[in-house]
Amino acid sequence: MRVLGIETSCDETGAAVYDTEAGLLAHALHSQVALHAPFGGVVPELASRDHVRHLVPLVREVLDASGTKMHDLDAIAYTEGPGLGGALLVGASLANALAFAIGKPAIGIHHLEGHLLSPLLEERRPAFPFVALLVSGGHSQLFEVRGVGEYRLLGDTLDDAAGEAFDKTAKLLGLDYPGGPALARLAERGRKGVLTFPRPMLDSGDLAMSFSGLKTAVLTEIRRRGAAGLGEQDKADIGLAFQDAVVDVLATKAMRAMRETGLRQLVVAGGVAANRALRARLQNETARDGSEVFFPDPKFCTDNGAMIALAGALRLEGGRASAGAGAFEVRPRWPLVEMTRPSGRVT
Ligand code: KG4
Ligand code: ZN
DSSP: OEEEEEEOSSSEEEEEEEETTTEEEEEEEEEOHHHHGGGTSOOHHHHHHHHHHHHHHHHHHHHHHTTOOGGGOSEEEEEEESSOHHHHHHHHHHHHHHHHHHTOOEEEEEHHHHHHHGGGGSSSOOOSSEEEEEESSSOEEEEEEEETTEEEEEEEBSSOOHHHHHHHHHHHTTOOSSHHHHHHHHHTTSOTTSOOOOOTTTTSSSSOBOOHHHHHHHHHHHHHHOGGGOOHHHHHHHHHHHHHHHHHHHHHHHHHHHHHHTOOEEEEESGGGGOHHHHHHHHHHHHHHTOEEEOOOGGGTSSOSHHHHHHHHHHHHTTOOOOOOSOOOOOSSOOGGGOOSSOSEEO
16 A cells, blocks of 8 residues: 655645555655744744645656656645644645545544654564554654554653754754754754752653753853853863753653563653653663664654655554545644544544
8 A cells, every 4th residue: 555645734845655565665855944034933824825836846856766657646645733723634635635635535634643653664673562652753662562443552741842942942052943953953062960850750760851941951051151251162061961850750651661561662852852862871771671773764753744654554554544524624733643543534
């Protein structure tokens, strides 16, 4: 089965073609970073308009690159939510229009389900069941994943998501949007042991997380020194100490989730899964206790069409997709645990 995937939930326009026999055949991405950079963050209206400009050319590009004609497609998967309403509508509209034109199903995919299943794009891939650490700009959650559509929430952040904490802390340090990757780069020049920030909720005895206090600790440190007293090396030291604290909390909670569930495979997905320090730490921890960790390729950690095409194909394969009435909606707010089986909205 061959599925076109479309992602337009935020500031990346993504398209991809996934085949259940041959795997990922083509993917293309247009980043809106340059568009939003002057504003220091994503401007929703500009995001929607930019998706309108780039989505059709990207779809053409992946169809051509994979040698796929519209009528070869078995379904069109798109991100139904969560995300920016207007941005989601661009992808949902095109997906439903194309599906209507070829008489095939349009499958609404939960963005986080896409992230969560994205390690299955890799050759070395986990088998169900596994624990998933989902760390993106909007979420820091641990799930027990028993199969496609079977997601039990084990732990959540009480306030900021890990990616959000990276972005806000980057801003405090004067780094440009998008702050997370810039902060991670800065941290590579930081000196170990110069500074230590608190590890919020590290010893809370459960799987809950919290990152807003850490951001405040960074702010206090910056204020203590005074903006003028903050050189490049100081910023790098602060960046490293911040990253160490986030990585420590995420890794400790993920390994605790493995122990509590008795599962031996850990999947890490979402934008923060691209973080090299987090990847290295979890490689070490799992190697030490004989369990396994799986990451998507760094280019598939942040938003992309490949994960949506894959999730659509898995839902189609599982028989949980059929042609519907042609009406559709998007869900800007949509907790993943609301996805009860059988699911994958099909319109
Ligand atoms: O998954 P994603 O592309 O979008 C959402 O679904 O939110 O994740 C974006 C988030 C941003 O907060 C970004 O700063 C963070 O992932 N991020 C990183 C890195 N690359 C992206 N955070 C830390 N280190 C990185 N290398
Ligand atoms: Zn995402």
